[in-house]
Amino acid sequence: MSSECLNGVMQDTPSRLREAAERLLAERGAARVSLRDITDAAGANVASVGYHFGSKDALLDEVVRDSLTEVFEQQAALLAQLPDDAGLEELVRAWVLPTFAAHAGQDEARRRRTRILQDALHQPSPAISALLAEMAAPVQLHLLDRISRHVPHLSQEELWLRHTAVLAALGALGSDFFAGMLAGTDPDRLADQLVAWIVGGLTADPAGPRHTP
Amino acid sequence: MSSECLNGVMQDTPSRLREAAERLLAERGAARVSLRDITDAAGANVASVGYHFGSKDALLDEVVRDSLTEVFEQQAALLAQLPDDAGLEELVRAWVLPTFAAHAGQDEARRRRTRILQDALHQPSPAISALLAEMAAPVQLHLLDRISRHVPHLSQEELWLRHTAVLAALGALGSDFFAGMLAGTDPDRLADQLVAWIVGGLTADPAGPRHTP
DNA sequence: GTCTATACCCGGATAGAC
DNA sequence: GTCTATCCGGGTATAGAC
Structure with a gap:
């Protein structure tokens, strides 16, 4: 039997595993989800993950990949929608909203995706890091290109640093620790x-040579 | 026998465990250090950690606590040394240097401490988070107080957000993923x-109410 | 009081029966 | 495709040697 249905809603084992993994990943973060948690939630056997996906990590990678794809597509769509002469703040908004602000009153699926992206962003796992770098690259490069027109005083290197630092901050702010420090602030306001903070950081004058007038 | 010496250098078991744990923690990060790694490196039995420290986490907490103490003391010393009318950039420098820049040609011990602090900063472990919050609070509050004089246009809430975001960025930039993105930049220059980026972010105008001219 | 051996539980992977 | 049994690595608790 390859499906478990009551009212025709449940699908085959791989789909159920994917669904359970995505839900648990968004709820608890990769660090606190065990293989048994996933298979129990999916009503499947421990070995099913190995059979259908190869390993726990492979399943998680797939789930993360799907989530990231949608987040970055949303980001790309927002960017494409902006006129060619869009202001820096609009660009930054298109950057930040999909990756962070969806904490707010968005639909369940979207909230899950951003939780998963943030979890991935502060994940030390090499596989996820590679995945992230690979998937983020196209949008981020486009973003950098458009941002760079607004900050001509920055070298490539310096813009890259600031972009990286902002990404790092956005990822880390989703962790329990930092999220706790910001609890109580309205998510829309936070965004x-x-x-405002990111725009300020990007437009700041670059570092001059130390102790040289 | 409570000590293992060749030339009178090695100490008792707790010290050797602490030393090994500190070294491995700085080298690999908490996520990739097992109890057996530590005890093997220290030439001790698996159970010795439980006996002397209670648990692996307790040992790690102790090591982290020691490292953080020194980092925050250094930060406090740098701050105390600055004149009352110190500029914003000097304040930020005193903030950033102990927590980040020591990647550079500093001595081994200091490099270890900053590695450990960065690891702690992007660690999801609740115990470490509590530790971090407890230890960082005094210096960070003092820092915030002095910074706030330079940015009177920011509300308490907004300054707190930016301060948190910068902390998040500093922690995450130490992770393999982000460090890899910045490899190749001279550490001093990076600092x-x-x-420059942090100062720009702090001095930026606050967010106005949306869609209200 | 210090240390060791050992056994236990958890979590992931996998071989082989069905 | 699915399941059981088993292995291995990791953290912990304890019994007993010295």
């Missing part, structure tokens, strides 16, 4: 404040 | 550029 606005983050955008 | 200067980070300072």
